Amino acid sequence: MSGAAGGGLLVAGTTSDAGKSVVTAGICRWLVRQGVKVAPFKAQNMSLNSFVTREGAEIGRAQAMQAQACRVEPTAMMNPVLLKPGGEQSSQVVLLGKPVGELSARGYHGGRQQALLGTVLDCLAELRGTYDAVICEGAGSPAEINLRRTDIVNMGLARRARLPVLVVGDIDRGGVFASFFGTVALLSREDQELVAGFLVNKFRGDVSLLEPGLDMLHGLTGRRAYGVLPFRHGLGIDEEDGLRVSLRGTVRESVVAPPVGEDVLRVAVCAVPLMSNFTDVDALAAEPGVVVRFVDRPEELADADLVVIPGTRGTVRALEWLRERGLAEALVRRASDHRPILGICGGFQVLGEHIEDDVESRRGHVDGLGILPVRVRFAREKTLTRPVGEALGERVEGYEIHHGVAETAGGEAFLDGCRVGQTWGTHWHGSLESDGFRRAFLREVAAAAGRRFVPADGTSFAALREEQLDRLGDLIEQHADTDALWRLIESGAPQGLPFIPPGAPA
Structure with missing residues (x-):
């Protein structure tokens, strides 16, 4: 396959969580395996799950994962606007990798969003001038008609950049045909002209039973299905919405491979x-014999060999939540009993003696849990780095994203933080993806917990991630009409697609 410079495609979805991120990654991996120089792009991302590029820019982790699918280094241009929720009413706005302020949802959609459109289009144009193809990911649904006037990530972007649009629907949820039809019917004539067709995601069963419905949908809309992707477990890598995961809580639990030693190791997050x-704990879940579950009650810590307090966009709010639920008291008892705890970023900060926060919560002096000899002061400038170091005799790589500056007054050095007894704290995200360090850390945890657990020497987190990306590429290659997809990317949406007036068919 030979690529025409500047080709592009927008992967939209009937809903949030329809599978846009993984489909985009799959298309990217399929293309790069065909020799196409390809890059991902998401104009505007709302996520608490972010990453730091080599130039020190903060972008969505989904775009970093998609860049890996493309086998290129992620850059700020691939996600020029990142919104990091600080609650239900406001978000931090990150522009080209740097925070530029806090805005309410009304303020953002009331005018600020359109002011960012020029930056978004410039980034996309530069990528299209550099790569054979740019695969763009939408956000939510393109049929959010209340937001269409200020949209810069779905049809607003597609119209300005003349991108063909592929709409992904999650059939596992049900109602996919109504969702496909309704999505198109709610769009204006000019927007509909760019919607080329549909991609069914997460199908279980005999595809022949689905085909009559796809034929009827084609008849109703004039738009074809570009493929039916089967349901596959374990492909939801680097999800965007940390808020949704925190609400799922204990529902999310890792699927465990058999242990190498005699015992499993239980991790409560x-x-x-x-x-x-x-995603910091994904590397733990990848280890054979490690069970990872999300918890929100103190009794759920009782049988845990390791408790992880993850990062948070609201450190003071997290402290209050831990206290309200009785988890704070359980953590203090656990530390005094020398049972393993790991705090990462905001989770590290809550373990300290006190916090001075006039930036994030603006609550001033707040007492921490007092488990680690650490004092935290929130700075207005955000730390965005990609540190490399050593711990437990192993090389460690990570990345830092935080306003809190920690001053350590004791304990044993641990990366940028400290360790006291079996409580560990660091600002470094991603450290557990360093295989040697992760195994050394788990050996310490197992010894402290009295578990006959043995880390698997052959586990490579990077290799597992590559396998997942190849599986996504395989899904596209084996279950999508790749020739038709390439024609879309190279030539745009077919001409003469019919207009579906709202309310049709009768």
Whole structure:
């Protein structure tokens, strides 16, 4: 396959969580395996799950994962606008990788969003001038008609950049045909002209039973299905919405491979509000014999060999939540009993003696849990770095995203933080993806917990991630009409697609 410079495609969805991120990654991996120079793009992302690029820019982790699918380094241009919720009413706005302020939802959609459109279009144009193809991901649904006037990520972007649009629907939820039809019917004539067709995601069963419905949908809309992707477990990598995961709480539990040693190792992750970068524990879940579950009650810590307090966009709010639920008291008891605890970023900060916060919560002096000899002061400038270091005799890589500056007054050094007894704290996200360090850390945890658990020497988190990305590429290659997809990317939406007036058919 030879690529025409500047080709592009927008992957939209009938809903949030329809599978846009993984489909985008799958298309990217399929293309790069065909020799196409490809890049991902998401104009505007709302997520607490972020990553730091080599130039020190903060972007959505989904776009970093998609860049890996493309086998290129992620850059700020791939996600020029990132919104990080600080609650239900406001978000931090990150522009080209740097925070530029806090805005309410009304303020953002009331005018600020359109002011960012020029930056978004410039980034996309630069990517399209550099790569053979740019695969763009939408956000939510393109049929959010209340937001269409200020949209810069779905049809607003598609119209300005003349991108063909592929609409993904999650059939596992039910109602996919109504969702496909309704999505198109709610769009204006000019927007509909760019909607080329549909991609069914997460189908279980005999595809032949689905085909009559796809034929009827084609007859009703004039738009074809570009493929039916089967349901596959374990492909929801680097999800965007930490808020949703924290609400799912204990429902999310890792699927465990058999242990190498005699025992499994149980990890409980406190599902703090505004949880960020919860993917830090994915590397633990990838280890054979490690069970990872999200918890929100103190009794759920009782049988845990390791408790993780993850990052959060609201450190003071997380402290209050831990106290309200009795988890704070359980953590203090656990530390005094020398049972393992790991705090990461905001989770590290809550373990300290006190916090001075005039930036995030603006609550001033707040007492921490007092488990670690650490004092935290929130700075207005955000720390965004990609540190490399050593711990437990192993090389460690990570990334930092935080306003809190920690001053350590004791304990044993641990990365940028400290360790006291079996309580560990660090600002470094991603450290557990360093295989040697992760195994050394788990050996310490197992010894402290009295578990006959043995980390698997052959587990490579990077290799597992590559396998997942290849599985996504396989899904596209084997179950989508790739020739038709390439024609969309290269030539745009077909001409003469019919207009579906709202309310049709009768």
